Amino acid sequence: MELYEKTAHDLHALLNKKEISAEELTKSVYERVEQVEDKIQAFVMTIEKDQALKKARAVDELLSRGERLQPLAGIPLALKDNMCTKGVATTCSSKILKNFVPPYDATVTEKMAAANTILVGKVNMDEFAMGSSTESSAFLTTKNPWDLNCVPGGSSGGSAAAVAADEVVFALGSDTGGSIRQPAAFCEVVGLKPTYGLVSRYGLIAYASSLDQIGPITKDVTDCALVLNAIAGHDPKDSTSVKIDIPDYREYLTGEIKGMKIGIPREYFGEGLEAGVKEAVLTAVRELEKLGAEVDEVSMPHTEYALPAYYLIASAEASSNLARYDGVRYGYRAENAADIITMFKKSRSEGFGPEVKRRIMLGTYALSSGYYDAYYLKALKVRTLVKQDFDQVFEKYDLLVAPTSPTVAFKCGEKGDDPLAMYLMDVCTIPVNLAGIPAISLPCGFSHGLPVGLQIMGKAFEEGSILRAAYAYEQSAGITSLKPKLTGEVA
Amino acid sequence: MVVSMKDVEHVALLARLELTEAEKHLYAEQLNAIIDYMGKLQELNTDDIPPTAHVLPIHNVLRKDQPRPSIDRNEALQNAPRQEKGLFKVPKIV
Numbered sequence: 064m065e066l067y068e069k070t071a072h073d074l075h076a077l078l079n080k081k082e083i084s085a086e087e088l089t090k091s092v093y094e095r096v097e098q099v100e101d102k103i104q105a106f107v108m109t110i111e112k113d114q115a116l117k118k119a120r121a122v123d124e125l126l127s128r129g130e131r132l133q134p135l136a137g138i139p140l141a142l143k144d145n146m147c148t149k150g151v152a153t154t155c156s157s158k159i160l161k162n163f164v165p166p167y168d169a170t171v172t173e174k175m176a177a178a179n180t181i182l183v184g185k186v187n188m189d190e191f192a193m194g195s196s197t198e199s200s201a202f203l204t205t206k207n208p209w210d211l212n213c214v215p216g217g218s219s220g221g222s223a224a225a226v227a228a229d230e231v232v233f234a235l236g237s238d239t240g241g242s243i244r245q246p247a248a249f250c251e252v253v254g255l256k257p258t259y260g261l262v263s264r265y266g267l268i269a270y271a272s273s274l275d276q277i278g279p280i281t282k283d284v285t286d287c288a289l290v291l292n293a294i295a296g297h298d299p300k301d302s303t304s305v306k307i308d309i310p311d312y313r314e315y316l317t318g319e320i321k322g323m324k325i326g327i328p329r330e331y332f333g334e335g336l337e338a339g340v341k342e343a344v345l346t347a348v349r350e351l352e353k354l355g356a357e358v359d360e361v362s363m364p365h366t367e368y369a370l371p372a373y374y375l376i377a378s379a380e381a382s383s384n385l386a387r388y389d390g391v392r393y394g395y396r397a398e399n400a401a402d403i404i405t406m407f408k409k410s411r412s413e414g415f416g417p418e419v420k421r422r423i424m425l426g427t428y429a430l431s432s433g434y435y436d437a438y439y440l441k442a443l444k445v446r447t448l449v450k451q452d453f454d455q456v457f458e459k460y461d462l463l464v465a466p467t468s469p470t471v472a473f474k475c476g477e478k479g480d481d482p483l484a485m486y487l488m489d490v491c492t493i494p495v496n497l498a499g500i501p502a503i504s505l506p507c508g509f510s511h512g513l514p515v516g517l518q519i520m521g522k523a524f525e526e527g528s529i530l531r532a533a534y535a536y537e538q539s540a541g542i543t544s545l546k547p548k549l550t551g552e553v554a
Numbered sequence: 555m556v557v558s559m560k561d562v563e564h565v566a567l568l569a570r571l572e573l574t575e576a577e578k579h580l581y582a583e584q585l586n587a588i589i590d591y592m593g594k595l596q597e598l599n600t601d602d603i604p605p606t607a608h609v610l611p612i613h614n615v616l617r618k619d620q621p622r623p624s625i626d627r628n629e630a631l632q633n634a635p636r637q638e639k640g641l642f643k644v645p646k647i648v
Contacts, residue, residue, distance in 0.1 A: 166629040260610050273608050302615035303608075371592045382569060389570070391642050393633035403647050408572040420571055424581055425588060427569040428557065441595050443605030448598065450606055483587055499609030523609075 066091035067229045068546070071138045071286045074232065078126065078137050085122035085137030089115050089181050092139040096183065096230045102211055102549050104203045105225035107144045107154055109184035115139070118181050125179070134289045136179035141225050141234040144185040145192055146277070147266035148172050151182075155268050156200035157190045159388050159395045159414030169266020170298045171235055171277050178293045183231050186221030190416045191385065192242055192270045194218050195488045196478070199418040204475060207249060208547035209513055213472040216246030222280045223250040227547055233281040233290055237267060239274045240373055241467075241492025244504035247280055248467035248516020251506045251547070253287045253533070254280045258523045259499035260305035263298030271380035272303075274373075274496045284505060284534045288312035291526060307524060315527040316534040321355030323532060324460045330366035331465035331491055339510025344466045347507040347517045347536060351464065354535050361460065363452040368445050369494040374486055375429050375442035376497070381419075382426030388414065421482060450498040457522045462532055466491050467504040467516030491518060501526045505533050507540070557585045 066074070066088050077083045093112050100106060122137035142148065145155045147165035149172070154160045168176070175182065189199040197205045197220025205220045207213040208228040215224040219236030223246035226234050236243040238256035247254025255278045262277045269275060279290035291312050298304045327348060332341060352358045390396035390410030397409030415423070429438040456463065468491060478485045495502040500523050507517035517536070521529040562582045566573050573581065627640055636643035 163633055166625050166632060260612075299617065303610060303612060305610065305612070365598075368595060368598060371594050374588070375592055375595075386570075390635060391644055392630075394635075396635035400645055403645050404570070406645050407570040411570055412572040415571075420573075420577075421581060421584060423569050423571065424562070424565055425585060428561070428565045428585065428589070431565060431568060437596075438589075438592060440605055441600060442592075443607055444600035444603040445595050445598060446606040447603050448600070450609065482584055483591060486588075497606075 065095070067095040069232070070282045071135060071232050071289055074138060075132065075134055078132055081126060085119035085181070086116055088137060089119040089139055092183060092231060099228050099230060099549055102206060103208060103224050103228045103230065104205050105186050105221040105228065105230055106141070106184045107156060107187050107202055107221070108152060110151070110182055115181050115183060122179050133178050135293055137181060138232050139181045139183045140175065141183050141186045141222060141231040142172065142175070143188050143219050143222050143234070143236050145188060145237060145268040146172055146235060147268070148182070148185065151185065153185065153268070154202070155191050156188045156202055157414070157416065157419070158201045159411070161395065163393055165266070167266065170263035170300060171294050172266060174294050175235070186225050186234060188221055189218035190419050191268070191381070192218040192237060192239055193381070193418050193422055195241070195245060195485055196473070197221060197246070198475065198479065199416055201416055206475070207472045208549050209251065210472065211549065211551045212474055213513065214249070214475050216249035216468070216472060218242040219280065220246045223247050223252055223254065226250070226252045226280050226282060228549060229546070233279060233286055235277055235294070236280045237275055237277050238496065239271050239377060240496050241489045243278045243280060244467050244492050244502060244516065244518060245489065247504040249472040249514065251514035252280055252282060253284055253503065253505045254278065255287050255291060255503045255526070255529070256495065256501060257291065257295065257526055258501045260303055261501070261524065261526070262294050263296075263301040263304045265298055265300040269384040271377040272384060273380060274377060284530060284537045285313070285316055287503070288316060288530050310527055312527060312530055315531040317531065318535045318538050320351065320532050320535045323356045323462065323528070325351060325356045325358045325532070326361035326456050326460035326463045327358060328361050328363045328366065328456070328463055328465055330363050335469050335487070335490070336466065337470045337510055340466050340468070340470060340515050343508035343510060343515040344464070344517055347540065348464055350540055351532065351536055354539055356532070361456050361463070363456060363494070365445065365448040365452050366494055369449045369497055370486065370490050372442040372445040372449065373489070373493040373497055374425070375438050376446065378422040378426035379429045379439050380426070382423045382430065385419070385423055390414070418482070446497045449494050453494070453498045453500060461521070461528050463520040465518045465520070467518040468492070471510050471513035471515060495520055499523060501529055503529050503533050505537060555586055556589050557582055
């Protein structure tokens with residue numbers, strides 16, 4: 064097994080035993096990127112290899128002084144390109160931020176640096192995280208490592224594809240309506256959307272502020288716990304970040320789930336669910352039952368209303384958040400505008416892509432005089448009902464299990480002309496964001512040769528319970544040793 | 555058609571977007587399809603339901619009113635498309 068294929072926890076053990084050096088590991092990862100990046104197209108930009116090697120040698124220096132490394136020290140990672148990196152371009156995969164170089168680091172960027180990780184690059188995404196396929200990136204089309212004709216999912220498609228193709232050991236993504244979990248499912252990796260407020264959003268370029276949350280995309284559940292340990296915690300720079308004691312999430316990786324109460328929400332298994340996805344998820348449910356979990360079917364009657372409510376709320380928040388891109392202080396400015404209003408209009412029209420403009424239009428419409436009550440306020444009330452569904456089932460159950468996505472990865476270009484068809488792909492992931500609760504996606508098999516994701520949802524700030532069940536399932540089902548072939552032929 | 559061409563033009567103005575005729579037609583069509591789908595929400599009676607703008611029970615997060623370092627002017631200006639004398643430069647306003 065090559066170094067670039069290994070998990071962070073395996074690499075950490077090898078580094079601490081001095082069987083490998085951080086420099087060797089970083090070289091291995093950069094060679095891998097050189098080999099496969101032409102096919103995958105995950106990176107918007109890569110950090111100069113010499114710069115990364117210098118950081119790796121600093122980690123080796125710590126080792127040679129006899130220090131024990133932090134769990135992620137020397138581990139190469141990628142950041143989704145909506146997380147600010149001081150002095151390193153941060154584009155949101157948008158023309159409007161093409162040349163934007165942040166003067167500060169996001170809190171997660173600082174935390175990754177403090178953990179002595181090695182940043183390999185910034186990875187592709189749907190423009191401003193608006194999309195479910197990474198196809199709305201203004202720069203490049205990322206491919207699914209399991210079938211290069213398919214999308215990697217989105218919006219954190221670059222993060223998931225880079226991890227699945229072993230171009231980095233792990234990545235950070237952001238999830239507003241499924242943008243960590245759905246690409247993780249499509250690419251056969253593990254993706255966690257933490258509880259809203261657990262991870263600081265400072266320096267995360269905002270899409271929909273009441274829904275956005277940063278989380279790990281990793282090769283297995285243990286790595287997910289390690290990365291969550293490194294990024295969770297209160298941050299005075301984010302007023303929505305919560306002051307709670309953060310546990311060591313590794314303590315939940317016991318394999319023991321006897322007596323855990325798991326609900327299977329019937330509404331997630333309805334119309335539009337691919338047969339192979341349903342079968343893989345139900346097989347996983349039986350596995351959890353075999354491990355001693357008590358499983359019942361439950362009902363969450365407002366599930367079908369979550370999607371329309373989400374697209375109104377997210378678009379409304381986006382229309383407000385994206386008002387800041389006006390060509391004055393940073394970002395793209397149209398030339399030769401005679402007055403300032405024309406400059407605003409031209410800069411925004413030339414700088415934003417079609418999906419971003421569509422959501423700004425939808426959000427502005429929903430917030431505009433005469434429509435506010437009928438659309439935006441209505442959506443906020445329905446959000447309450449969706450959240451109450453979760454509150455009610457969580458009185459009796461510890462966790463909920465469902466598919467992450469109703470289908471496996473679809474073909475590039477397949478849903479290009481129909482925005483509504485693309486929105487409907489998010490039906491299984493969106494309720495979690497509206498309720499602010501945590502959820503993980505982990506691999507649970509294949510349908511038509513493409514990966515299926517198992518979604519486990521939990522109570523607010525109980526990431527530990529989710530990780531406990533996910534780890535037990537992963538160990539018992541035996542995480543697949545299959546690696547994607549990086550070809551256009553499905554296995 | 556819930557969303558008229560006039561609505562599209564009005565919303566584009568509010569959002570400071572300049573749309574081509576082709577874009578106006580496309581967005582009118584797509585926004586109608588999307589808004590039509592959103593109409594599903596009207597099936598629910600929400601008269602007595604409070605809105606949820608935010609899921610956390612956090613209100614009025616304050617910090618001490620004490621001066622602290624911030625980014626300096628040059629750093630703040632480094633991404634400006636145009637600048638002059640330490641200021642952001644824009645086209646004529648009035």
